[in-house]
Amino acid sequence: MDQVKINLPCGFETTYGKLRNCEKVVRCMMCEEEDLNIDSVLKLPANQVRLKEKQIELELVKLEKLENEIQTIGKDPHFHVEKSYEQIFNQMDLRREKLKIEFEKKLDEYLQLRSEYEEKKKLNIKKLEQNLNQNYVKIDVLPKKHGNFSNIQEKIDTLETDLKRISQKTDYLSKVIVLSKIGENQELLLVSEYINIKEMFGEIHASDMRFDYKLQVVLGGQFNSQKIQCIQNVDENTLLFGLDENIKLWHIDNRKCLKTFTGHSKRVVSLCMLETNRFASCSLDKLIKIWNIKSGESVKTLLDHNQSVLCLKYLSNGQLASCSTDKTIKIWNYESGKCIRTLTGHEKSVNLIELGPKNTIISSSLDKTIKIWNLETGENLKTLKGHLNEVYFLKTMYSTRLISGSYDNTIKYWDLESGQCIQSFLGFSGIPGPMAMLKNGHLITCCEEGTIKIWDLDLKECLKVLKIFEPIDILFLTKDEEIILTTKSSQMIILSL
Incomplete structure (x- = not known):
C-alpha cells in the first residue's frame, strides 16, 4: 500500500506511505505552498480508485494463498489436524517425564530421611540394651523387715528411706521402658492431603498467533485517581473518556488531555459519536448532552427521561437512541432535541441497547430479558428469555446472531430470527466480566483476575x-481493533497486534 501513487491538489504526486504517518494537516511536501488536509486528499476520487485497486490486488494474493492452503488440507484433513496437536502432546509428555524425575528426587529425599531414622533406631536399641544391663535394674529395693525401733521417729525415717529407694528405681525403670517405645512418639505430619495435579502439571492455554497482542501503552497517574466510566473512539489517535462527571478528549500517542467537557452534574456512563464533529453523552443526572468537539461546548441538552440515562446508540437513519433506569427506550431527533418515540415494555431498568438487523433495536434489562423492537412502529417484536440475572453485554454478529453476557455467570448465543438460544457458555468461575466482539466474529472475554x-x-x-x-473494569476495541482496558487501579492499558 505504501507505494500507491497519490494525487495532490497542487498537481504533483506522492505515495501513500509518505502521507500515512503525517499529521492531519501538513504543508505540502512537493510544492511547499499550501496546507494539505490528509483525509481530504485520500478521499479524492482518483486516489480512492488507486487505493481500492491496490487493496483488491493484495486481497487477491491473500485469497490465492488461502485457496492453495485449503486444497492442500483437503487432500488429507486427518493428517493436518493430527499434526496441529503434535506440539501440545509433546509438551504434555515432556512435562510428565519431568514430573516423574522430580517426584523420584523427592522420593530419594524421603529415603534419605528414613535412613537417618534407621540409624536413630539402632542407637536407641543399643542405649536400651545398655540400660537393661545396668546393675541398678537388678537391685532389690523391696522393704526389709526391721527389728524393734527405739522410737516412732526412727521408724518413720526408715520407711522414708525405703520409699525413696523404691521411687528412684520406679523412675529409672519408667525411663527405660519409654526408651523401648520411643518410636511411638514419632509422627509423619502432612501439610495437606490434597495434591494439586493442575498446579504441578500446568494448564493448557490457547495461543493462536493471529491474536498476538502486545502491550503498547500504560496510562496511570494522568487521571488523578478519577475512574474511567466509558470510552469512545474519535479517530486513530484520540479517544473520549467519561471521568466521573467530566468528559476528556485524549491524544493517545502524546498521552495528553486535549480538552475537557464540563456540564454534567453526575457520573457520565455512555458516549456516542455523531455526525459533523459532534458526540453525545448521557449521565446519572438524567440528561443527554450533544457536544461540539472543536469548541468543547454543549450545543443541546435532551430532557425527557425522569431517571438515570445508561446507554446511547447512534442510529443509521441519523437519529439517537437512549435507555434509562425509568424502564424506557427513547428515540430522539438530536438536532431539534425532541423525543420522537418512547418504547415501553421492560419491567425494570433498561441498561443496554444494541443496533439490530432490519431496522430494529435490541435492549436488555434488570428484568433478565432481552427485547427486540421495531424502530419505526415501536412494537416489541420478540422477547428473549433464558438468563437468570441482569444482562450486561449485547453484541450482534452475522446480522442474525446475538451474544449476551449476564451476571448469572453465563454467555448466551442467540438466533434473532427464531428468538431461540443456540448455545450457552458455562463454566465461568465468576461473572465473565467485560466483553467485546472482533470484526471477524471472535469474542473477547475478561475475568476478575485479569485474564483475557x-x-x-x-x-x-x-x-x-x-x-x-x-x-479489569472496561474492555474497549478501537476502529483498528486495538484492545483498550481500564483496571480497578485506574490504569489504562492498550494492547496492539
Missing part, C-alpha cells in the same frame, strides 16, 4: 489467553 480470552464461538474453542494480572 479470545473465543471462536462456532467451534466453542478458546483461541488465545492473555494475562494482565489486574482486575
